[in-house]
Amino acid sequence: MPIDKIDGGYYAAQQGLDPKGNRIDVHRNFHGVSMETINVFPTPVCTGQIVPTDQQYHEANVFLDGLWDEAKRGAWAAETGLSTGELEHGQELYENPVFDWLTMPMLTAVKDYWINVVKYRRDYHMYIDSMWANLHDEGDTTGEHSHANGWGKSHVSCVYYFTKGLEGGEICFKNPLEYIHRLCPLDECYDSVDRHGSGPMYDWHEVQPRQFDYVIFPSWLPHKTRPNGPEERIAISMNFSGFPLDPTEGDFGELDDLEGEHCS
Numbered sequence: 001m002p003i004d005k006i007d008g009g010y011y012a013a014q015q016g017l018d019p020k021g022n023r024i025d026v027h028r029n030f031h032g033v034s035m036e037t038i039n040v041f042p043t044p045v046c047t048g049q050i051v052p053t054d055q056q057y058h059e060a061n062v063f064l065d066g067l068w069d070e071a072k073r074g075a076w077a078a079e080t081g082l083s084t085g086e087l088e089h090g091q092e093l094y095e096n097p098v099f100d101w102l103t104m105p106m107l108t109a110v111k112d113y114w115i116n117v118v119k120y121r122r123d124y125h126m127y128i129d130s131m132w133a134n135l136h137d138e139g140d141t142t143g144e145h146s147h148a149n150g151w152g153k154s155h156v157s158c159v160y161y162f163t164k165g166l167e168g169g170e171i172c173f174k175n176p177l178e179y180i181h182r183l184c185p186l187d188e189c190y191d192s193v194d195r196h197g198s199g200p201m202y203d204w205h206e207v208q209p210r211q212f213d214y215v216i217f218p219s220w221l222p223h224k225t226r227p228n229g230p231e232e233r234i235a236i237s238m239n240f241s242g243f244p245l246d247p248t249e250g251d252f253g254e255l256d257d258l259e260g261e262h263c264s
Contacts, residue, residue, distance in 0.1 A: 043176060044117045046216045047209065048109055050160065056101045060162070063098050064234065068135055076134075078143030078224075085132040093236070094131040102160060102236065103128060106214065110156050110240045113216045120155065124242035129154055131238045133162070136169060136228040144174065147219040147239050154219040154239035164211045165231025171215060172204045174222040 052060065067084045076083035084090035094103050107128065114120045134142065147157040159171060175181070181190075181203075206226070207215055217223070219239060 043173070043218065043221060044113075045173065045207070045221075046109075046113050046117060047207070047213060048216075049210075049213050050102060050105050051212045052101050056098075059098050060102075063096065064133055064135075064162075067133070071135075078145050079134055079140075080142075081137060081140035081228075082135040083132060085134070091130040091132045093133060094128045094238070099131070099236075103131070103238075106158060106160070106238060107240075109214070110158060110216060114156060114240075114242070118156070118218060120242065121244075123245050125245050126156075126240055126242045129239040129241040131236065133234060133236045136225075136233040136235070138168075138228055138230050140228045140233075142225040144222055144224040146222045147237075153241050155242055156216065156240040157219045158214050158216040158238050158240075160214040160236040160238070161209050161211055162234040162236050163231075164209065164213075164233050164235075165229045167231070168227055168229030169233040169235075170206050170208050170226045172206045172224050172226060173217065174224075175203050175205070176221065178203045 064084075067087060067090065068082050070087055071082040071084060071090075072086070073082055074080050076086040079085075084093065089095075093099055107126070111126055114124075114126055115122055136142075147154045209215060
């Protein structure tokens with residue numbers, strides 16, 4: 001259907017005139033159209049802040065300094081910097097009392113997120129599954145990844161910014177519908193680098209945390225970081241998992257009911 005512009009308005013040209021040659025009301029007028037954008041089924045990400053005392057910060061920093069001496073750059077997952085994740089027990093920082101000031105409030109915050117934000121099951125026991133720290137110097141990054149990749153059991157994740165400068169190191173979350181958008185007739189500006197900072201980022205959403213901020217998100221949500229700025233950045237990551245308080249309950253039926261069932 002061709003569209004004509006007449007007197008500042010846009011009209012559908014099909015069946016455009018009545019018997020006297022006048023345009024009739026059934027013509028679609030696009031001139032005064034107003035629209036409201038509704039974000040349908042958004043992915044909830046929550047932020048907050050936990051500020052340690054000077055003593056708590058010092059003790060945690062001294063402990064981490066000892067681990068950085070053992071770590072190697074680029075040795076862990078998608079990290080270009082240092083990570084305790086590669087070290088023996090380096091993903092079990094939650095077991096050290098030096099981090100109690102962080103783990104205890106984070107358990108409370110994640111429980112609230114679990115129950116009230118993402119509406120996960122209330123009859124699940126929630127616990128910290130893993131906790132590790134990454135150190136980034138200038139230019140270091142974390143590549144795209146998620147914390148739930150089929151063999152992992154994490155349900156909710158968070159990152160806490162123990163140290164962070166004002167520039168760089170922002171966390172970016174990937175649009176989970178990106179691959180569907182790629183099936184649509186996108187304009188070339190969709191991938192324009194010029195839109196960063198001046199318009200929408202269709203594939204990524206950037207969060208700009210400050211020191212002592214935390215960010216909570218579903219473990220399945222892919223994310224990465226931007227290159228770190230000139231100041232040191234230490235991020236402490238945590239994964240939280242859950243299991244039924246009564247593991248005999250569920251919708252799976254008795255074991256006998258599954259005899260002879262198999263995947264083909």
